[in-house]
Structures are given as C-alpha cells and as structure tokens.
Amino acid sequence: MNNITGIYITLCIMQFVVLLNITVFNSEFNGITMMINSILFLVGTIFYASSRQRKNIN
Numbered sequence: 001m002n003n004i005t006g007i008y009i010t011l012c013i014m015q016f017v018v019l020l021n022i023t024v025f026n027s028e029f030n031g032i033t034m035m036i037n038s039i040l041f042l043v044g045t046i047f048y049a050s051s052r053q054r055k056n057i058n
Contacts, residue, residue, distance in 0.1 A: 003047050003048070003050065003051035004051075006044075006047040007044050007047050007048060010040050010041075010043050010044040010047065011044065013040055014036075014037050014040045014041070017033055017036050017037060017040075018033060018037070021033040
C-alpha cells in the first residue's frame with residue numbers, strides 16, 4: 001500500500017469515528033472516541049515516519 005494512501009485512510013477513519021459518535025451515539029462516548037483517534041493518529045505518524053525513513057535510505 002502506498003504510504004499516502006495509508007495516511008489518507010487513517011484520516012478518513014478518524015473522521016468517521018467522530019461522525020459516528022456525534023450522530024449515532026449522541027456524543028456519549030467522547031473518551032472512547034478520543035482514545036481511538038489518538039491510536040489512529042499514532043498509526044498515521046508511523047506511516048509517515050516509515051516513508052521518510054525509506055526515502056532517506058534510497
């Protein structure tokens with residue numbers, strides 16, 4: 001998978017989690033939403049770091 005695609009998918013999932021929390025769950029699970037988005041942010045950061053590292057090696 002292309003690294004930019006991975007970062008974009010991570011961003012879309014983060015937005016979907018927020019939208020789902022607000023519309024379906026009526027903002028009852030804000031803590032869980034924040035935890036999921038933090039984990040997804042770390043996944044996106046790992047995608048970015050790995051792409052930078054591969055770019056520097058080549």
